[in-house]
Amino acid sequence: MASRTGAVLVASGGATLLALFVFTAPLSIVPAVAGGLGAGAVATSWILSSMSLGLAVALLPAGAVGDDFGRRRVFVAGALVTAVGSVLCAVAPGPLTFIGGRVVEGLGSAALIACGLAVLGPAFPDAAGRARATGLWGACLGAGIAIGPLAGAALNHDWRVLYVVITVLSLGVAVLGWVLLEESVSARARTVDLPGALLLGGGLAALLAALTEGRQGWTSPLELTLVAAAVVLLAAFFAHQNSAGGGMLDLALFRRPALVSATAGAFVAGAGVTALMAFLGTMLENGLAVSPLTAALVVLGWSATSVVSALLTRRLPATLSGGARLSAGFVVVAAGLVPLAFVTPASAPAALLPGLVVAGFGTGVVNASLGREAVASVPPHRAGMGSGINNTSRYVGAALGVTVVSVLAVHGTPTPATLTAGWNTAVLVGIAVSLLGAAAIAALTVRAKRATAAVTRAAVEHIRPLGNGS
Template sequence: MPATPRSTVTVATAGTLVAMLSYTAPLGVLPTIARDVAAGPSAQSWILSASSLGLTTGLLTAGALGDDHGRRRVFVAGALVLAVGQLLGAVAPSPGLVVAGRVVQGLGSAALIACSLALISHVVPAGPERVRASGLWGAGLAGGIGVGPLLGTVMPWRLAYGVVGVAALFVALVTPRLAPESRADVARRPDVPGIVTLAGGLALLCAGLTELRTGVGALPLALLVIGLVLLAAFAAVEHRVAEPMMPLALFRSPALVAATVGALGTGLGIIAVISYLSTLAQRGLGLDPLQATLALTAWPVVSVVTSLLTRHLPERLSGAVRLVGGLVVVAAGMLLLTGLDPSTTSAHLVLATAVAGLGTGVVNATLGREAVASVPPALAGVGSGINNTSRYLGAAVGVTLVSVLTSRTGTERPAQLIANWDRAVLVAVALTVVCLLVVAVAESRSRRTARRQVTDDAPIAG
């Protein structure tokens, strides 16, 4: 079967869906996993966060490698690495190996997500078709987030790991026949100092955030400080080297700034809130794991629908305008998750998460398009990597804030847990609003620049 634009979009979307299945599968069954492998509170935090560490560390590097050495090649390699990570987690007898498997899964997922958008941008031209393809990609992202937690509740969690691993292996096997290879016309030399400082900085930052969830101490603070120092070193390296993996000049584009901050806002806000909501539903509202998971499925289901429908939005609406509108709706949905009490029903959670899903679908589809449209075609993988790194770094920070603000000791009574949750959600809403305001400012700057260009290009009368 020859590769076509449709088959490429299909396999890229499937890879993203599988990556999200892996990312979210443990969310609804963490207590069961912890019981089976004797994981304490600290190990449980690492089980939840290890995939984010792998994702955040690997996204930008995988995108740059794809641009220079073949996006399909890196995409397939990521699927194979994800399959290995799933197998490791499925047979892990101890929490340490479960965590190791999650890190490997995150690294594999990073290659899938970063290169998926680059594969699409290579075969689908900008315009209505790209909008439609980005909507499908966003639907795959939301679908994986929705189905993942259900897998662990409807079948043993080790079997769920195996199912996702088989799906990743299938993606690796069919991709060479369904998607063409693509790369930049001129390959850059490997930016080894950039790769090392970025990966080290992000890994230590995520590790520090994870340790911070179990209490403030010397170790998490040291990890955070060293991580920030390495990220500063990365910025200095990218400024000085002749062929940086992430040219800092890209951020002169208001469109890239808007897309990057919009992605950051989804991580700091709705992803962080949804990641903890299942725990709150069980510990604070008394729902069982399946009830809690089903109550949250409205968010991804509605997100899938709205992602697919974004192609009907008027073309005159810029990416930044769509992001601002979507984030406003997301913030409204999160506000509906405040004021809960032990008598709150699952129907209330469904309503709130459905409202958030309306905005999330628009945001996901828009980010999928803007991530690659706001950078030169030769750097499509880098653009995707920047965008998704922002999303999952934001999620790492956001989940830490929500976890610490909601449950500092892990022994709170339901009423206290719910009261703490209100404060955590309001912080997440505030961070989302800050991000959407930055996106709005970037849009205003972009419009002013466009008006100046029109004025400069206009012929002089007389």
Template sequence: MGHVCVAAVNVGRARSRALVVASLGTVLTLVAFTAPLATVNAVAAELDADVAGRTWMLSSMGVGLGATLLTAGALADDLGRRRLVVWGLLVLSAGSALSALAGSTGLFVASRVVQGVGGAAVVAASLGLVAHWYEPGPARARAAGVWGASVGGGITLGPLLSTFLERWLTWRDAYWVLVVGSLAVAAHGRLRLEENRSATPRGLDLAGAALLSASLTCLLAAMVEGRQGWTSTLVLGLAGAAVVTGLGFVAVEARSASAMVPLELFRAPRFVAATTAAFVTGAGIIAVMSYLPGFLGLALGVPATTTALVFVAWSGTSVVVALFARRLPARFTGRLQLAASLALVGVGQLALGGVGTGSSWGRLVPGLLVAGVASGVLNSALGREAVASVPDGRGAMGSGANNTARYVGSAVGVTVVSVVVAAVAAQPSGAPASDGVAGLVAGWNAAVLVTAAVSLVGSVVVLLCRERG
């Protein structure tokens, strides 16, 4: 009996350590992802970046994430989830150090791509750890809630950390904090976590991995460059390369015995629902929230420190709600949680519209709170459904696929928001030609309607993804 109790205690400790490393690693990744949102002007001024450079500063980590998440998930299941988390944190630390030392726009952008590659390994393997240690049911629901809260926590801390360090010290110090944090969590994971991997390794489809990375890199780069003009040779070439390599990926996966994502999963309603919800989350609420800090500063004249605090109304609320999402009744299935939370996110986004040139930041708080509540449930449900919608032992692959959809959706959504704002702002509005503020406000109101529609349509699509039989 004593041996059974000791074994149970040891398993409990191993679970707790895995969840701590998974959550802290995810927090660090999201801090790195969101840190430039509030300080891009200071970084761009010091590095003498032009408009295109500023765009790449904000988008480059997303390119690294989107291009490597699925590959990282496949590697984690086969080579070991602890190993990939530790490797990812070390790469994230190296990228953060390069960001802190960057003396040019090109080096800063390259360092952000490196951060994205490291973050991809961390995020994909982290959910794989959670899936391994927590069986389906209440225990996994609690763990998924903690992981979902870590997503919101990282999004909350990123702008706050970078803003206050930039104000009192320099913007570079936020990246040194990431270096120290990543090394500390990597050391803890290496020394305290037990290794685990899939009992039935599938092997890495090298051709598929290369084609997928090339396709997503070209696609994301085309969307970033396209904001400067959609008819340039570079943009058209990147878009064409994305299509060709994407079709090549599908062809290779259809014939591969070790497909990175078995194509039959796209006929499984639960997987389709989770993947759709992740894409819509990126294209809807994350896209418009990525634009919010810049809008508050440029259009409403809100100081950077206040902007970071306003941002917390959404992200901070999502952290609290994610921790309590496990208390939702069992009859409220994962699909229903995804659909309902996307619908409520859409309502929150609609409440962010109707802003005038004389509006204060307080006008946005009710909509941010509503969207924050919904995002908390959404993050928790996405973490759980990402691993529940794939075969046993492939949790990291499920995480990679789900988060790839989220970050690709974010890249698409940010591009759409930028295009809509620019197009509406360029239209005659009866205001003086020099009144750029009126144009930005009108563009924001239009963009919010578009992203709200994305969330609401996504909710309907997820709701229709019912299991047959």
């Protein structure tokens, strides 16, 4: 049994590490990629955002389809799709093909993340085992974020080689999943909610496209059309799910406070610290005039600390609820971000490290706690859906957060002074988002405890008369 659970951990952790590696690797080499492809300002924005589009569109459908048709099957398919997207990026003659490849990578990585987390539920049914497993999952998430920018910076001279490496790694993960995982499905009849998938995919695609195009301005006809399309399609999706009884998204699950807390926490993590860290490399290179490798090493202070912190989270008392862990984690993140809000062009990169380490510690707690809550807050047969909900919320939040950070940090023709000043403002917004998230999750946790206590008292009062009469 130990070897079985170990195999699941290897496959799940490896897939999560790969997906985040693919997501973050280009962040440190955007100028080289854009220059090599002849990309303009709009195309460069899409180079940054295109994989987020694929992730956000496919995470929830991939989790739901994995529940119904086999998590291992969808996991392996996701690795193969990621490999196809990476080949497109490696051979791209221009920005359009590269952006398409990044979207395909996002689609494949969505299946890896959703099903890679979902397989932990059946393999670790006990709370203690699940805490250890999701702690490792959170550490692999942080490790992918840490390794990606370093690998990108190391291959800055020939970025196409990076995508050849990703192709090989993706094929390796496909083999790993096929060999190590056992098939697991939900007990319900197999169904495909094609209308729901199309409405959700179209709505999220329009939303993320609006956020990306919005960096150039918010009043163009294209921008207004995308916003309107997102509102209409997403409203239609929720109406369809309500009438269809939860084909793609079971709305009844949101009656569970733990799922609401986890979903809110994932959004806050994406919109706050993740968005800031995605932009930090750009700020360091253009605002403080450091090399891509130096920028990646500075960001490593945050991401590497989150790996260690996620592994240590399993040592927290079992009595500490998921909501309490999330709230505490976000408070620590906010505290770590404070020193990052006072950057000038003359700042030394090393001066940011203490704050990044503190923020990384809080991020690791958040990542591990979100992984645990994503599978523990839904019934076992909905593990893929729970994972999809959680991670969709994270990447939609990240897309929104990156847009806000970009708008705040970049004004007209940026200079080191305006870029660092805008970054400082963006950090203050990130601190506020983290603290508001901590407060909201704490309020949900208190409400859930009161509801549980009320149910327990009612049960005791119902049983007491029966006991007196016996």
